[in-house]
Amino acid sequence: MPTLCRDCDAVLIQPGAELSGACPQCGGRRLISHAELGTLAIAHIDCDAFFASVEKRDRPELRDRPVIVGGGTRGVVAACCYVARLSGVRSAMPMFKALKLCPDATVIRPDLSKYGAVAREIRDMMQRLTPLVQPLSIDEAALDLAGTEALHGAPPAAVLSRFARDVETNVGVTVSIGLAANRLRAKLAAERDKPRGFAILGADTAAVLAPEPLGTLPGIGPALVRKLAGLGMTRIGQLAALDPRTARQRLGDDGPSLVARARGEDNRRVNPVRETKSISAETTFAHDITDPVLLGRALWPLCEKLGRRLRAEQFAAAALVLKLKTARFETHTHAVRLTAPTQLPETIFEAAKPIVHQAAGPAFRLIGIGAARLVPANLADHGDLMDQESPRRAARQQAMDTIRAKFGADIIRRGTVE
Amino acid sequence: MMVRAVLFMTDLGYATKPADSDARQDDWKDRMKLKADRATLLKALAHVQNVVEKRNTIPILANVLLSVKEGRLTIAATDLEIALIEDVPVEAAQDGSVTAPAATLYEIVRRQPEHAQVELDHPGGDAPLALRAGRYATKLVVLPTDEFPKLDAGKLSHRFSIPAQALRGLIDRTRFAISTEETRYYLNGIYVHAAESDGAAVLRAVATDGHRLARVEEPLPDGAAGMPGVIIPRKTVNEIRKLLEDVTGEIAIALSETRIQFTLDTMRMTSKLIDGTYPDYSKVIPVGNDKILRVDTNDFSNAVARVSAITAERHKPVKLSVARDLLVLSATSPDQGTASEELDGEQVEYSSTPLEIGFQARYLNDVTEQIKGHVEFCFADGAAPTLVRAAGDQSAIFVLMPMRV
Numbered sequence: 001m002p003t004l005c006r007d008c009d010a011v012l013i014q015p016g017a018e019l020s021g022a023c024p025q026c027g028g029r030r031l032i033s034h035a036e037l038g039t040l041a042i043a044h045i046d047c048d049a050f051f052a053s054v055e056k057r058d059r060p061e062l063r064d065r066p067v068i069v070g071g072g073t074r075g076v077v078a079a080c081c082y083v084a085r086l087s088g089v090r091s092a093m094p095m096f097k098a099l100k101l102c103p104d105a106t107v108i109r110p111d112l113s114k115y116g117a118v119a120r121e122i123r124d125m126m127q128r129l130t131p132l133v134q135p136l137s138i139d140e141a142a143l144d145l146a147g148t149e150a151l152h153g154a155p156p157a158a159v160l161s162r163f164a165r166d167v168e169t170n171v172g173v174t175v176s177i178g179l180a181a182n183r184l185r186a187k188l189a190a191e192r193d194k195p196r197g198f199a200i201l202g203a204d205t206a207a208v209l210a211p212e213p214l215g216t217l218p219g220i221g222p223a224l225v226r227k228l229a230g231l232g233m234t235r236i237g238q239l240a241a242l243d244p245r246t247a248r249q250r251l252g253d254d255g256p257s258l259v260a261r262a263r264g265e266d267n268r269r270v271n272p273v274r275e276t277k278s279i280s281a282e283t284t285f286a287h288d289i290t291d292p293v294l295l296g297r298a299l300w301p302l303c304e305k306l307g308r309r310l311r312a313e314q315f316a317a318a319a320l321v322l323k324l325k326t327a328r329f330e331t332h333t334h335a336v337r338l339t340a341p342t343q344l345p346e347t348i349f350e351a352a353k354p355i356v357h358q359a360a361g362p363a364f365r366l367i368g369i370g371a372a373r374l375v376p377a378n379l380a381d382h383g384d385l386m387d388q389e390s391p392r393r394a395a396r397q398q399a400m401d402t403i404r405a406k407f408g409a410d411i412i413r414r415g416t417v418e
Numbered sequence: 419m420m421v422r423a424v425l426f427m428t429d430l431g432y433a434t435k436p437a438d439s440d441a442r443q444d445d446w447k448d449r450m451k452l453k454a455d456r457a458t459l460l461k462a463l464a465h466v467q468n469v470v471e472k473r474n475t476i477p478i479l480a481n482v483l484l485s486v487k488e489g490r491l492t493i494a495a496t497d498l499e500i501a502l503i504e505d506v507p508v509e510a511a512q513d514g515s516v517t518a519p520a521a522t523l524y525e526i527v528r529r530q531p532e533h534a535q536v537e538l539d540h541p542g543g544d545a546p547l548a549l550r551a552g553r554y555a556t557k558l559v560v561l562p563t564d565e566f567p568k569l570d571a572g573k574l575s576h577r578f579s580i581p582a583q584a585l586r587g588l589i590d591r592t593r594f595a596i597s598t599e600e601t602r603y604y605l606n607g608i609y610v611h612a613a614e615s616d617g618a619a620v621l622r623a624v625a626t627d628g629h630r631l632a633r634v635e636e637p638l639p640d641g642a643a644g645m646p647g648v649i650i651p652r653k654t655v656n657e658i659r660k661l662l663e664d665v666t667g668e669i670a671i672a673l674s675e676t677r678i679q680f681t682l683d684t685m686r687m688t689s690k691l692i693d694g695t696y697p698d699y700s701k702v703i704p705v706g707n708d709k710i711l712r713v714d715t716n717d718f719s720n721a722v723a724r725v726s727a728i729t730a731e732r733h734k735p736v737k738l739s740v741a742r743d744l745l746v747l748s749a750t751s752p753d754q755g756t757a758s759e760e761l762d763g764e765q766v767e768y769s770s771t772p773l774e775i776g777f778q779a780r781y782l783n784d785v786t787e788q789i790k791g792h793v794e795f796c797f798a799d800g801a802a803p804t805l806v807r808a809a810g811d812q813s814a815i816f817v818l819m820p821m822r823v
Contacts, residue, residue: 337599337600337601338601339599339601339602339628351601384628384629384819385626385628385629385630385631385699385702385803385817385819386602386605386626386628386697386699386702387628388702
């Protein structure tokens with residue numbers, strides 16, 4: 001069975017016997033053996049505790065300390081390092097709960113522009129391996145390396161192993177890699193060996209997955225887990241064993257596709273076209289806010305942020321969604337129609353502010369604004385017969401962006417907005 | 419809970435006569451009774467039920483108010499923005515009033531045989547309204563009349579009258595350009611104001627959605643001088659236009675800064691106006707666009723229709739390529755292919771430098787539908803707003819924003 005040394009990327013073929021212990025070439029002990037090691041080509045790459053890792057890289061004194069990236073006492077955990085995870089802290093956990101579990105954690109406010117830059121660096125490195133890179137989130141991507149062996153002079157497994165070490169050395173964060181025959185299996189594999197992992201799921205997938213709890217499968221959330229438990233199924237193997245007709249009878253129209261997923265079947269291609277994602281910005285207040293004027297003040301920086309992100313990602317918002325979460329955790333969303341697509345904070349603010357005033361009444365803990373429909377940036381802010389202001393605003397914004405790029409983000413700022 | 423109370427009606431609410439009776443109906447009686455022929459009733463119900471909000475959440479707004487006084491019936495409906503009352507002659511009658519569901523009443527009357535006599539009888543209070551026609555009988559649930567909202571017109575500062583034909587012209591040639599966009603609510607209507615055009619006093623109607631603008635003028639009627647500029651909401655415009663279909667002669671208009679009232683024959687419509695400032699449209703009307711294309715309107719609009727048929731996407735432009743006495747219209751669709759059509763010296767007059775410019779087909783059609791004979795396009799260049807008008811007619815001008823082609 002072929003064996004890969006993750007310290008020197010050597011693929012060793014030892015007929016008859018399985019290699020164990022150390023790599024005969026470099027003495028490294030991180031060996032991985034799999035029958036399909038030389039042939040599988042779909043990879044899922046996931047950065048480990050990404051935001052926290054970037055922060056630890058920049059502040060080495062925190063290396064062995066629990067680090068939580070997230071906002072204030074009222075926000076949620078955006079990322080937590082593996083030290084913090086030992087105390088039970090998880091992503092998306094409310095901050096107060098995380099701090100109760102891990103009171104000595106160092107809390108760092110997220111610096112998304114920094115993480116974005118690091119993510120781009122890593123993505124550029126991926127792109128050198130194959131043009132078929134599909135970013136799935138800021139710290140995750142699927143890669144199709146089929147047919148690249150001749151180019152790299154090594155099978156995908158070895159290329160990926162080298163990539164992981166390159167990222168560690170050059171970027172300073174670690175990644176976990178899953179290698180398989182399709183995207184679903186690759187993702188599941190990446191999750192099996194974290195952090196700094198490398199796992200392969202081949203023909204053995206069904207057997208490997210069978211004893212796992214159903215919640216391990218992407219797309220099976222707590223509600224579905226409960227429903228399946230009600231039908232007597234708790235392990236992936238039980239779901240995989242259903243034939244399509246029974247699945248449809250018992251689970252409805254989605255049944256057969258759930259069974260396929262449980263069997264590790266997936267025919268999605270790695271699609272390098274950027275997925276149209278949503279762009280939004282939100283903030284949780286330190287103290288609940290009722291006053292519409294204060295809500296408006298909280299909204300302005302979010303509009304600036306949303307505009308900045310739209311411009312950075314080369315999109316324009318054709319419609320907006322305003323989100324308000326009450327102190328009792330009820331989320332209200334309001335769609336806001338725009339006259340024309342925009343990237344400008346003032347235009348976003350002017351469209352959203354009346355809705356804030358209409359919604360005012362209860363105490364709110366969170367406000368957010370997002371682009372509801374993304375269109376290409378070249379459609380933004382042309383103005384029309386009755387709107388001569390937008391092109392002027394766009395020019396002003398462009399000038400501000402240029403100045404900021406040269407002298408830093410804080411060099412110029414818009415005056416008060418009410 | 420049904421409450422019975424005395425109904426007060428002012429002249430702008432639902433008085434018996436739309437003219438100028440200020441009398442309050444204090445002699446409210448329990449029983450209301452009337453007999454009218456189907457055709458008369460149906461016509462009035464058809465008019466007022468248009469105003470009734472179809473998806474309203476306030477039950478009383480789905481009803482019409484029927485009031486009989488001195489041998490006349492008035493039928494009233496309102497959606498809180500617009501109130502329409504119509505005066506109908508009836509035969510036998512006993513004074514009183516009641517409200518009943520507009521749509522149901524209209525349907526029932528509509529389905530009666532042509533020459534039927536319809537009898538309405540309401541004994542008072544919350545008893546149902548009985549409707550009889552020949553052998554047909556129905557009882558309709560009523561709501562108390564005092565719940566029926568009154569749209570108060572307040573004091574109307576300016577009164578004038580305008581021929582129905584002229585009002586139709588003002589509406590038809592502008593309303594297609596009214597914006598439907600909520601954020602610029604002040605564009606959701608026709609802006610009507612007194613202005614001066616080449617030294618003549620005119621009543622001017624303007625509508626725009628930012629992509630096209632229509633400006634139409636009629637001689638200023640007596641009494642309109644000094645009137646405030648008003649923005650008449652889209653729904654009011656459309657409702658009044660429907661009523662104008664059956665009307666000839668003069669339409670009396672009275673208005674203030676917040677209300678407008680139209681009196682046509684036996685109908686009176688009172689409407690709120692859009693509370694906003696209409697933007698200064700004059701600066702977007704290009705002056706000095708000197709490249710003039712003159713083309714037969716029919717030839718042009720038929721060519722636009724044929725060329726734009728290639729693309730199902732409404733937002734795709736039709737390209738006009740203009741050279742000396744030549745106009746080539748073309749359109750492309752990434753999925754369907756291309757189309758083009760040439761209009762030459764027989765149909766086209768043009769003597770300036772060649773030019774290419776694109777417009778949404780629908781915008782071109784909306785404008786040319788309002789133009790007879792020859793249409794004139796006055797271009798500045800391929801990217802600037804273009805002025806469109808009927809050759810030899812200064813009363814209406816249109817501005818079109820080009821699209822990039």
